[in-house]
Amino acid sequence: MSMFVCDRKTVRDFLNEQLREDERLDFLLHLDDCPNCWETVYAATKATHPHFYKRAPKNAKFTDAELKKLEAGKDRKEEIFEVA
Ligand SMILES: [Zn+2]
Structure with missing residues (x-):
């Protein structure tokens, strides 16, 4: 669906909120189809929970x-x- 290809740097940039908005949306679409990236984001989000505070x-x-x-x-x- 999207042109996005799994890329750890993109995942990291996403977690650091350093993606452009269009890149972020592409990645979010990709997350729906990619258990690997989803798991990475989920684990990282849990690990960096204080960041949300x-x-x-x-x-x-x-x-x-x-x-x-x-x-x-x-x-x-x-x-x-x-x-x-
Ligand atoms: Zn992926």
């Missing part, structure tokens, strides 16, 4: 933005409350 700060940034919204909303709420 390192992504949490990205969510924290989003939370900061949400907090600013909440603060802005809070100010308005206080204004309304004072008027009331």
